[in-house]
Amino acid sequence: MRTYVLDPASKTPLYEQLYRALKEDLLSGAIAGGERLPSKRALAEHLNVSRITVENAYHQLLAEGYLVSRPRSGYYAEALEAMPRPRTAGMARPAAAAPTPPPPSAGQFPYSIWAKLMRGVLLDRHDQLLLPPPNTGLPDLRQAIADMLRRSRGMEVNPDCIVIGAGAEYLYNILIQLLGRENTFGLENPGHRKLRQVYEANGVAVRPVTLDSSGVEMASLTASGANVLHISPSHQYPTGIVTPIGRRRQLMAWLGSRPDRWLVEDDYDSEFRFAGKVIPTMFSMDAIGRVIYMNTFSKTITPALRISYMILPEVLMDRYQRLLGFYSCTVPSFEQLTLARFLDEGYFEKHVSRMRRHYRLLRDQFLTLLRQSPLAGRMEIQGQEAGLHFLLKLDTALPDETVERRLADAGVRAAGLSRFKTGPAAEADRGRVVISYSDLAEADLPRVIRLLEGLVQAE
Amino acid sequence: MRTYVLDPASKTPLYEQLYRALKEDLLSGAIAGGERLPSKRALAEHLNVSRITVENAYHQLLAEGYLVSRPRSGYYAEALEAMPRPRTAGMARPAAAAPTPPPPSAGQFPYSIWAKLMRGVLLDRHDQLLLPPPNTGLPDLRQAIADMLRRSRGMEVNPDCIVIGAGAEYLYNILIQLLGRENTFGLENPGHRKLRQVYEANGVAVRPVTLDSSGVEMASLTASGANVLHISPSHQYPTGIVTPIGRRRQLMAWLGSRPDRWLVEDDYDSEFRFAGKVIPTMFSMDAIGRVIYMNTFSKTITPALRISYMILPEVLMDRYQRLLGFYSCTVPSFEQLTLARFLDEGYFEKHVSRMRRHYRLLRDQFLTLLRQSPLAGRMEIQGQEAGLHFLLKLDTALPDETVERRLADAGVRAAGLSRFKTGPAAEADRGRVVISYSDLAEADLPRVIRLLEGLVQAE
Numbered sequence: 001m002r003t004y005v006l007d008p009a010s011k012t013p014l015y016e017q018l019y020r021a022l023k024e025d026l027l028s029g030a031i032a033g034g035e036r037l038p039s040k041r042a043l044a045e046h047l048n049v050s051r052i053t054v055e056n057a058y059h060q061l062l063a064e065g066y067l068v069s070r071p072r073s074g075y076y077a078e079a080l081e082a083m084p085r086p087r088t089a090g091m092a093r094p095a096a097a098a099p100t101p102p103p104p105s106a107g108q109f110p111y112s113i114w115a116k117l118m119r120g121v122l123l124d125r126h127d128q129l130l131l132p133p134p135n136t137g138l139p140d141l142r143q144a145i146a147d148m149l150r151r152s153r154g155m156e157v158n159p160d161c162i163v164i165g166a167g168a169e170y171l172y173n174i175l176i177q178l179l180g181r182e183n184t185f186g187l188e189n190p191g192h193r194k195l196r197q198v199y200e201a202n203g204v205a206v207r208p209v210t211l212d213s214s215g216v217e218m219a220s221l222t223a224s225g226a227n228v229l230h231i232s233p234s235h236q237y238p239t240g241i242v243t244p245i246g247r248r249r250q251l252m253a254w255l256g257s258r259p260d261r262w263l264v265e266d267d268y269d270s271e272f273r274f275a276g277k278v279i280p281t282m283f284s285m286d287a288i289g290r291v292i293y294m295n296t297f298s299k300t301i302t303p304a305l306r307i308s309y310m311i312l313p314e315v316l317m318d319r320y321q322r323l324l325g326f327y328s329c330t331v332p333s334f335e336q337l338t339l340a341r342f343l344d345e346g347y348f349e350k351h352v353s354r355m356r357r358h359y360r361l362l363r364d365q366f367l368t369l370l371r372q373s374p375l376a377g378r379m380e381i382q383g384q385e386a387g388l389h390f391l392l393k394l395d396t397a398l399p400d401e402t403v404e405r406r407l408a409d410a411g412v413r414a415a416g417l418s419r420f421k422t423g424p425a426a427e428a429d430r431g432r433v434v435i436s437y438s439d440l441a442e443a444d445l446p447r448v449i450r451l452l453e454g455l456v457q458a459e
Numbered sequence: 460m461r462t463y464v465l466d467p468a469s470k471t472p473l474y475e476q477l478y479r480a481l482k483e484d485l486l487s488g489a490i491a492g493g494e495r496l497p498s499k500r501a502l503a504e505h506l507n508v509s510r511i512t513v514e515n516a517y518h519q520l521l522a523e524g525y526l527v528s529r530p531r532s533g534y535y536a537e538a539l540e541a542m543p544r545p546r547t548a549g550m551a552r553p554a555a556a557a558p559t560p561p562p563p564s565a566g567q568f569p570y571s572i573w574a575k576l577m578r579g580v581l582l583d584r585h586d587q588l589l590l591p592p593p594n595t596g597l598p599d600l601r602q603a604i605a606d607m608l609r610r611s612r613g614m615e616v617n618p619d620c621i622v623i624g625a626g627a628e629y630l631y632n633i634l635i636q637l638l639g640r641e642n643t644f645g646l647e648n649p650g651h652r653k654l655r656q657v658y659e660a661n662g663v664a665v666r667p668v669t670l671d672s673s674g675v676e677m678a679s680l681t682a683s684g685a686n687v688l689h690i691s692p693s694h695q696y697p698t699g700i701v702t703p704i705g706r707r708r709q710l711m712a713w714l715g716s717r718p719d720r721w722l723v724e725d726d727y728d729s730e731f732r733f734a735g736k737v738i739p740t741m742f743s744m745d746a747i748g749r750v751i752y753m754n755t756f757s758k759t760i761t762p763a764l765r766i767s768y769m770i771l772p773e774v775l776m777d778r779y780q781r782l783l784g785f786y787s788c789t790v791p792s793f794e795q796l797t798l799a800r801f802l803d804e805g806y807f808e809k810h811v812s813r814m815r816r817h818y819r820l821l822r823d824q825f826l827t828l829l830r831q832s833p834l835a836g837r838m839e840i841q842g843q844e845a846g847l848h849f850l851l852k853l854d855t856a857l858p859d860e861t862v863e864r865r866l867a868d869a870g871v872r873a874a875g876l877s878r879f880k881t882g883p884a885a886e887a888d889r890g891r892v893v894i895s896y897s898d899l900a901e902a903d904l905p906r907v908i909r910l911l912e913g914l915v916q917a918e
Binding site (some may be wrong): 115167177194197200 | 587588592640653656657662765783787790792867883
């Protein structure tokens with residue numbers, strides 16, 4: 001059994017030291033693809049650490065796709081494709097993974113802090129409030145975003161490659177103009193409907209790409225003929241799939257094999273990851289400058305705020321200034337300055353971690369109650385590790401519309417999986433419902449569970 | 460000579476009473492097209508009013524295109540085409556006409572009032588600040604805009620047909636998606652470059668339409684094959700042409716003659732009209748629901764604020780909600796609520812009239828100094844009645860680039876007319892420069908005049 005030297009006096013937690021050491025071996029091939037890892041108990045005894053430490057390290061490697069777990073057999077190293085080393089400086093620290101429409105509930109918004117910052121900006125920065133922001137956004141905000149991404153996601157970002165825009169939908173429009181209308185855009189199927197609507201409203205060619213349990217299916221991607229792939233690898237909406245490292249490498253290989261291929265990594269809501277550590281973004285893995293990273297503050301702070309951003313590879317940033325540099329920035333200077341302070345003074349990360357705790361608790365209670373209920377044997381749950389939604393498969397013969405309506409009547413935001421798909425509804429999708437729980441209170445849960453029980457019995 | 464009964468006790472100024480009475484006769488045909496009107500002095504004596512009263516009335520009718528003036532001969536009624544009566548309720552009151560990029564100088568922004576309103580919104584309306592605005596904008600702001608347009612331009616607008624967006628450029632993008640990419644868009648030539656850039660970035664068919672002294676030339680419009688015409692009839696940029704009523708009627712007839720024709724009336728900066736009264740908007744003339752009205756607050760309040768709006772005919776509003784209703788509103792609730800108060804409490808109109816006085820003074824001084832200078836016989840001025848720019852034709856052989864650069868070095872924003880044109884530069888455009896004077900101070904003017912003199916002598 002391999003021995004790893006862990007330092008209990010270090011500021012880095014033991015599980016993270018172990019996680020890093022194991023990952024090094026997995027990446028270098030010292031632990032070969034397919035090799036079985038020691039059991040948690042055996043490794044814990046061998047290294048003289050607690051089982052929780054090993055469990056945490058394994059769990060993170062599992063979430064990132066370096067390991068696979070086989071029931072009643074143990075943990076195995078995933079076979080990884082050779083690829084360039086990621087360009088990110090260090091590994092990521094906290095936060096991560098999940099794209100999902102349900103916004104955080106309004107009650108969570110740190111209103112008094114936001115208002116205080118607004119008043120401060122009104123007092124201190126009126127020189128700037130009167131001037132139009134530079135076309136890609138105020139330098140203050142772009143720097144604050146780059147700093148936050150370094151702290152919270154280990155991303156190395158050039159602030160000059162950030163474009164600030166009034167919401168993700170606006171930036172999708174700009175992206176179509178930037179990449180060119182002659183491209184064929186591949187979208188996850190099932191996927192975020194609004195995304196497809198934006199592409200279709202712009203009259204560009206859109207191809208659905210099928211998902212398997214690791215995200216985008218490579219064969220379907222190739223067959224689609226798409227050369228721009230727009231995906232949410234951190235936590236797919238609506239299935240909740242987290243694309244593991246192996247599939248991410250396959251996607252990078254796909255990108256690199258032709259010069260006209262681009263990948264849009266839509267990371268919105270990725271801050272709400274409940275289990276394990278961050279998975280590095282594809283943007284950070286990208287050594288060839290083909291990944292466009294997008295995220296939004298509308299989902300994490302408040303939907304009343306329309307501030308999103310995209311980070312362009314340098315070659316696209318040049319093209320942006322050349323072709324689209326005439327577009328004025330769509331976000332008022334005032335909001336940009338306020339948000340820059342919110343980020344710089346650490347409020348954003350505090351807010352996100354407070355929300356994450358809140359939602360994790362809510363989710364845990366929801367799942368526990370579901371599993372303790374008579375539904376236990378008549379449902380499956382998927383995609384619950386992150387985001388503010390999960391996919392529930394109910395053993396029911398009721399049509400999706402009925403399920404949606406009954407849930408909506410009870411104040412639960414839910415939508416049948418078939419609604420996120422292109423093409424005819426499949427029989428396998430019957431009873432698969434995306435539940436958005438961010439609006440619910442703890443006290444609502446028993447009532448919601450009873451309602452779900454009724455839907456199963458009603459068939 | 461006709462007699463008009465004017466009431467000196469009325470709240471309506473005498474010149475306006477006379478203007479209305481004359482217009483009635485011009486519209487009904489009681490004064491026939493081509494008929495010569497009494498001289499100002501003769502009519503003043505006949506009606507027992509001052510000459511200024513008649514002059515003001517004639518001037519307004521001239522600006523609106525009901526009359527034409529022939530040097531050393533007098534005023535004649537314009538021949539008007541038969542057309543449906545405008546759907547506007549009453550005549551407009553103050554403000555009007557001019558689209559032009561130069562923003563008002565930052566020093567003019569009523570900062571303390573704006574900040575006070577912002578603080579008020581922060582205190583009173585935090586319920587709304589946390590919620591995403593409805594997709595077309597907050598009802599408060601849409602109502603405030605409709606009320607302001609009724610007061611200041613005599614427009615009857617349904618607030619439910621207003622769409623709020625983060626800047627005119629954003630709305631142009633939306634408009635292309637709303638009307639459809641299969642359309643052919645006609646743009647004024649010379650015209651606002653950014654507009655053409657937006658259309659071209661969207662890859663839609665764009666056709667230049669030639670201008671004569673009344674605006675869009677009908678023959679050129681027909682020959683262009685365009686079915687969507689995007690123009691600025693209130694004050695064309697950069698020529699400053701105000702499209703008179705006769706041409707507007709021809710444009711309405713063009714619109715009505717085929718069901719797939721649309722007109723975008725881009726009215727931005729129309730608030731800075733210095734001479735005469737408002738010309739009714741084409742939107743108000745439109746009885747068949749084919750005119751889309753657009754305007755922006757970025758030009759009148761501060762360019763740091765990105766709030767624009769478009770008013771859609773009902774049929775297009777239905778289509779908007781059906782096809783593009785998924786787009787979230789791009790303007791933060793906070794700015795919308797602040798602007799709504801700024802409008803409702805009358806600050807906007809006060810601000811605009813203060814700015815109008817300021818710019819009129821500046822323009823008058825500029826023009827007076829120009830006419831008193833040695834340039835007097837070697838230049839022509841055009842488009843000075845409105846907007847924050849005019850067109851100066853200098854008798855110079857210097858290339859445009861040199862003229863632009865010398866002016867820029869002296870802090871004057873100026874651009875050769877040829878820069879606004881599609882196609883090869885014409886010899887006739889040599890020395891024609893669009894001067895944007897809003898940034899200048901009174902003290903700068905003598906220096907600028909000397910510079911212009913130098914340019915003429917330098918040839």
